[in-house]
Amino acid sequence: GQNIDQPTEMTATEGAIVQINCTYQTSGFNGLFWYQQHAGEAPTFLSYNVLDGLEEKGRFSSFLSRSKGYSYLLLKELQMKDSASYLCAVTDSNYQLIWGAGTKLIIKP
């Protein structure tokens, strides 16, 4: 079966750095997405990785290792508005998106 694993919940302090991990086992791989979802709202696109390595976009970075079936989302200089769920999703060999259950990130002052 296909599986995406990410921690259910994480807590971090405002101004700090947090890393949210995602491991996947899918039938084929055609890219990995990270989405942000604030409570009661729609998911919004954060990043996309298809090749190994780090993609940096402002305070957010995403890393991919295809050989390890592993990705992480790194959030720097945390702000209270970063409190949200972060969803990892993998495109499989049929170009269908397989979604993780999401990681709820709680930011404390």
Next chain:
Amino acid sequence: TAGITQAPTSQILAAGRSMTLRCTQDMRHNAMYWYRQDLGLGLRLIHYSNTAGTTGKGEVPDGYSVSRANTDDFPLTLASAVPSQTSVYFCASSDSSGGSTDTQYFGPGTRLTVL
């Protein structure tokens, strides 16, 4: 630009009744999707359409039907609602038409409660 709109925002429905959730996009995207999101579970694909006139079944299609008469609209119909269909429903679209990876953009969601 509105992007993707969904209606209604929320609905309480009696079991056994039918209902259509509406979804409209103005980005001229080829592909559209319907997901449900339940607490503790990832987004699950109900049905999808790679282009106008075609539809396909996702992971959890039972009890739902869709149509894609034109590029912009992708309604989801529950023929006879059951309590297990209580969920938040998201419509999404992407510029791909199957066989490629493209970012999906989501509507604001419909919160449905079946009693």
